[in-house]
Amino acid sequence: MSGVEQFNKTVTAMPEIQNEVAFDSEFIRSVRSDQNHTLKITLRFCFQQINPDQVQGQIMRSLAQHAGVTPPADGRNVGMHADYDRAVKFIKDWTSAEWLSFIGKVRAQAALWNNKFWLIPPDDFAYFDVTEGNWVNKSGKTVTRLNLKCEFELEITQYPPYAHRTIQVVNLIGTDFRSDDSHYDSEDPTPVNYSYADIRGTVVPTTQPTVAHEIGHAIGLPHIGVTRGLSQCQLAVMWGKNIHESSLPALYKGGEGSLACYGQFAGAGDINNIMGAGATFEPENARPWLDRIFLHLRLNQFEMGKALMSMSKWRVSLTPPCP
Numbered sequence: 431m432s433g434v435e436q437f438n439k440t441v442t443a444m445p446e447i448q449n450e451v452a453f454d455s456e457f458i459r460s461v462r463s464d465q466n467h468t469l470k471i472t473l474r475f476c477f478q479q480i481n482p483d484q485v486q487g488q489i490m491r492s493l494a495q496h497a498g499v500t501p502p503a504d505g506r507n508v509g510m511h512a513d514y515d516r517a518v519k520f521i522k523d524w525t526s527a528e529w530l531s532f533i534g535k536v537r538a539q540a541a542l543w544n545n546k547f548w549l550i551p552p553d554d555f556a557y558f559d560v561t562e563g564n565w566v567n568k569s570g571k572t573v574t575r576l577n578l579k580c581e582f583e584l585e586i587t588q589y590p591p592y593a594h595r596t597i598q599v600v601n602l603i604g605t606d607f608r609s610d611d612s613h614y615d616s617e618d619p620t621p622v623n624y625s626y627a628d629i630r631g632t633v634v635p636t637t638q639p640t641v642a643h644e645i646g647h648a649i650g651l652p653h654i655g656v657t658r659g660l661s662q663c664q665l666a667v668m669w670g671k672n673i674h675e676s677s678l679p680a681l682y683k684g685g686e687g688s689l690a691c692y693g694q695f696a697g698a699g700d701i702n703n704i705m706g707a708g709a710t711f712e713p714e715n716a717r718p719w720l721d722r723i724f725l726h727l728r729l730n731q732f733e734m735g736k737a738l739m740s741m742s743k744w745r746v747s748l749t750p751p752c753p
């Protein structure tokens with residue numbers, strides 16, 4: 431097997447349409463048998479503040495009061511902003527302390543994806559082997575099959591053309607702003623409690639770091655029900671394409687975004703997953719790294735075909751295996 435130069439060190443991607451899955455990756459090849467290779471995914475977000483209109487900010491304070499919303503005591507501007515459901519919510523100016531706190535919590539949740547998975551190649555995948563000379567027996571060589579450590583970094587940039595995604599963030603007064611892929615609110619980095627029922631009707635309480643879940647989507651992961659082919663979720667996806675939402679039971683509304691696809695009425699392990707309603711990382715969540723390996727291999731068509739065919743034989747470890 432002719433392995434050594436057959437790697438692309440970096441693979442970069444930029445979204446062609448808004449919210450398309452795009453990220454960069456770097457393959458850090460180990461030359462030592464006692465150290466795993468590393469595949470690092472880098473996702474760049476540009477966060478932009480949405481602040482109230484400066485001219486109307488003070489008038490809006492009294493409007494908020496009339497609507498029964500308490501404006502901030504420090505006299506700063508208030509405004510209104512529509513959420514994903516086009517419901518208009520009251521917002522306030524960002525202070526630099528609040529913004530720093532928001533960014534800090536986002537970074538902490540992004541870091542949950544770092545060093546979570548190790549990929550173990552199958553027996554017939556020799557591209558990651560490291561060959562070392564044997565200094566005791568100079569004619570001999572040692573071949574070691576190295577595993578791959580999965581790293582993740584969220585880079586935050588001020589420059590939108592350089593970002594994989596630009597996200598506008600409102601500083602909410604109150605709660606209940608419905609966020610989406612490119613609009614967050616100040617409450618989003620606060621973990622959310624859910625209590626979904628499993629297949630036996632037992633309530634499974636979970637706490638989800640919402641930003642970490644959204645990062646999962648941004649690197650290409652669908653909801654756990656889609657990944658695991660859960661039957662209720664499959665029904666929701668099928669019905670979502672064929673039946674008008676208003677006539678569907680709540681469990682199935684929203685297709686891939688339905689409660690069924692978050693794991694409701696499936697197993698506790700489905701509900702608990704980071705791509706369900708919980709915070710648990712499992713082997714399926716390593717998919718973005720596993721898929722990406724193949725973009726880092728510089729192989730001819732035949733060898734690439736062979737490598738892709740053995741893809742299902744890769745194993746994912748949640749603890750560091752020996753190299």
Ligand SMILES: [Zn+2]
Nearest residue numbers: 643644647653
């Ligand atoms: Zn989701």
